[in-house]
Amino acid sequence: MQENSEDGRRPSSALRAPSHRDRGEGEDVVIIGGGILGICAAAFLSEAGRSVTVFDRTGICEETSSGNAAAFAFSDVLPLAHKGMIRQLPKWLADPLGPLAIPPAYLPKLLPWLIRFWRAGAAKHYEASLAAQVGMMKLAEAEWMGLLDRSGTRPMLREDGSLEFYESEAEFRASLPGWAERQRFGIGFRHVEGEEMAALQPGLSPRFVKGTFVPGWKTVADPMLLGKAVWAYAEKLGARFEHARVERVEAGASGATIVLAEGTRRKASQLVIAAGAWSHLLARVLGDRIPLETERGYNTTLPASAFDVKRQLIFSGHGFVITPLQTGLRVGGAVELGGIDRPPNFARSKAMxxxxxxxxxGLDPSGGREWMGYRPSLPDSLPVIGAARAPNVFYAFGHGHLGLTQSAATGRLIRDLVLGQTPPLDLSPFRPQRF
Structure with missing residues (x-):
């Protein structure tokens, strides 16, 4: 059995037992998905001395994890199902380019998910959902700060806070209960207006009457660059990447089998499915029916010279943010519940x-790069983290808007599950079979 140091990090090479790969017995741990969730799981498992192989059809951090808004949103603890989205639905759907869009042809397929989402937003579920998110966020912040230090990526962290805006007193007052809930859990913020708001972001339109500054909000220099840097760290510890499309998976008492698109079959002692919006298709083959839906997000990344944005700006009433990155100025967000097969509707990027x-x-809109990605979302706003019904398989997906934020926590939890250790968090709210 592989010995592990007390904190779960990789032991010295002198103590490392030969891996399955070393002995020619197939793979040790296979992770399906090279996005930020798979990368973090690979890093934590590699630190613990496990031999890890990551399969992805595109590359490391090349799809949804490459184009997000770059936020470590540790203070965003309110479950999406409880943010009043259902109440806003009629108004938002009236604007096809607004914060939320549902293609009419997709609505019949989406309806069961929307019903589950509506039920998850019931008052009786609120405290349990909030407690689960708060616990996950505390773990996420602690694990990310540790992983940034160990991987040498701390210089990519930006701690400038965020600024959220309101266009009327009524909109501001409607936000206050949510801020009061954050205050319950020690999340710092202050409401600003006038000169103080203008100082936090010069050049802002006078249409915004008030704002809320969250000093503890963090962003990263660029989410793709961070993901690739964390992967480079995992690779130094022995993790490997294979460019391949996984067609299906099988599992049994002796391990898992991964069937690749070209027909090759690969054996693994343990399997982690972290394939984002496609994960539920693999889970279904293993007997777990998980109601995952895809929130398609859009953005445009402008040259850094487009505007001097001081920190992440949040326009919650319009469903998008503006983030200053090392690689440009990213204008993105919004939600399109349209599945994984429809072509992108870049009119949404242009509208934002x-x-x-x-x-x-004064913002210069020229020279931008448009992008669309797939956020894997579950109706109760909590991810799936836990063991499959099939033996030797674990799930890590469904984080919605919080994949980057919660990825290090998920990597730590998956490591503990794979190693048979007790996780630092109650995983019952995240268990795959809760549906």
């Missing part, structure tokens, strides 16, 4: 950019 021009007069 038009609003950004009004909100930041």
């Amino acid at each position: 950019l038009e609003k950004a021009k009004r909100f930041l007069p």
Whole structure:
């Protein structure tokens, strides 16, 4: 059996037992998915001395994990199902380019998920959902800070806070219960207006009457670059990447089998499915029916010279943010519940950019790169982290808007599950069979 240091990090090479790969017995741990969740799981398992192989059809951090808003949203503890989204639904759906869109042809397929989402937002579920998110966020922040230090990526962290805006007193007052809930858990913030708000972000349109500054909010220099840097750290510890599309998976008492698109079959002692919006398709083959839906997110990344944005700006009433990155200025967000097969509707990116021009007069909208990604979301706003019904298989997916934020916590939890150790968090709210 592999010995592990007390904190779970990889022991010295002198203590490392030969891996399954070393002995020619197939793979030790296989992770399906090279996004930020798979990368973090690979890093934690590699630190613990396990031999890890990551399979992905595209590359390391090349799809959804590459184009997100770059936030470590540790203070975003309110479950999406409880944020009043259902109440806003009729108004938002009236605007096909607004914060939320559902293609009419997709609505019949989406309806069961929407019903589950509505039920998850019931008052009786609120405290349990909030407690689960708070616990996950505390673990996420602690594990990310540790992983940034161990991987040498701490210089990519930005601690400038965030600024959220309101266009009316009524909109501001509607936000206050949510801020009061954050205050319950020690999350710092202050409401600002006038000169103080202008100092936090010069050049802002006068249409915004108030804002909320969250000093503890963090972002990263660029999510793709961070993911690739964490992967480089895992690779130094022995993790390997294979460019391949996984067609299906099988599992039994002796391990798991991964069937690749070209027909090759690969054996693994343990399997982690972290394939984002495609994960539920693999889980279904193993007997777990998980109601995952895809929130398609859009953005445009402008040159860094487009506007001097001081910190992440949040326009919650319009469903998007503006983030200053090392690689440019990212204008993105919004939700399109449209599955994984429909072509992108980049009119949504253009609509956000038009609003950004009004909100930041003087913004140069030229030279942007449009992008669309798939956020894997579950109706109760909590991810799936836990063991499959099939033996030797674990799930790590469904984080919605919080994949980057919660990825290090998920990597730590998956490591503990794979090693048979007791996780530092009650995983019952995240168990795959809760549906």
